[in-house]
Amino acid sequence: KQEVTQIPAALSVPEGENLVLNCSFTDSAIYNLQWFRQDPGKGLTSLLLIQSSQREQTSGRLNASLDKSSGRSTLYIAASQPGDSATYLCAVAINAGKSTFGDGTTLTVKP
Amino acid sequence: GAVVSQHPSRVICKSGTSVKIECRSLDFQATTMFWYRQFPKQSLMLMATSNEGSKATYEQGVEKDKFLINHASLTLSTLTVTSAHPEDSSFYICSARTEETQYFGPGTRLLVL
Numbered sequence: 001k002q003e004v005t006q007i008p009a010a011l012s013v014p015e016g017e018n019l020v021l022n023c024s025f026t027d028s029a030i031y032n033l034q035w036f037r038q039d040p041g042k043g044l045t046s047l048l049l050i051q052s053s054q055r056e057q058t059s060g061r062l063n064a065s066l067d068k069s070s071g072r073s074t075l076y077i078a079a080s081q082p083g084d085s086a087t088y089l090c091a092v093a094i095n096a097g098k099s100t101f102g103d104g105t106t107l108t109v110k111p
Numbered sequence: 112g113a114v115v116s117q118h119p120s121r122v123i124c125k126s127g128t129s130v131k132i133e134c135r136s137l138d139f140q141a142t143t144m145f146w147y148r149q150f151p152k153q154s155l156m157l158m159a160t161s162n163e164g165s166k167a168t169y170e171q172g173v174e175k176d177k178f179l180i181n182h183a184s185l186t187l188s189t190l191t192v193t194s195a196h197p198e199d200s201s202f203y204i205c206s207a208r209t210e211e212t213q214y215f216g217p218g219t220r221l222l223v224l
Contacts, residue, residue, distance in 0.1 A: 032212060034212070036215075041220070042217075042218070043202075043204060043215065043216065043217035043218035044155075044204065044215045044217075044218070046214075046215070049212060089154065089155070091155075093212070093213070097143055097145065097160070097208045097213060098145055098157050098160060098213075099157070099206075099213065100157075101147075101154040101155045101156075102154060103153070103154045104154055
């Protein structure tokens with residue numbers, strides 16, 4: 001059974017700092033890995049999708065990496081802004097369908 | 112990217128009533144959809160896999176008679192919470208599968224009084 005762990009559970013940083021969120025998974029036979037953002041009381045916003053054959057994806061200030069052999073993914077956020085404050089979820093799929101989610105990292109960026 | 116909608120976005124009901132939540136894939140057909148549930152301050156947990164034209168597959172611990180799933184067409188799956196109780200209050204999110212990945216709906220927040 002796939003298990004997904006996200007560290008840290010919560011993170012508070014001053015505005016402008018670069019930061020890294022971590023996601024680890026137990027079964028390396030994955031189909032893809034997705035990073036989501038969730039604002040309080042809201043649904044999921046997809047940030048980056050990394051296919052099994054890829055090592056990283058970039059979108060603006062966000063960069064996600066994938067190392068299947070070690071069961072790890074990182075989400076790098078450059079020059080953080082208060083608007084980046086949210087919960088970030090990592091989801092690992094073993095096929096094109098169902099995903100296993102981590103518990104999330106709650107990020108607070110202070111002005 | 113592909114779009115998945117959910118209706119309603121928010122519902123408040125009395126204990127003992129049934130609530131139906133719709134999940135639609137707006138610009139693609141999905142033979143498989145998924146229903147997830149998220150309790151406050153917890154992550155999303157898969158409840159069931161909805162297959163068009165056949166019975167849903169439920170995850171361990173999810174009561175199939177309480178959470179009725181119908182996937183009558185390639186663009187619509189419904190989740191009915193029967194005889195809802197306060198402990199069923201949660202955030203319900205669906206996703207629809209394509210060949211490449213799955214796309215998530217915006218979620219439905221259910222509050223049972």
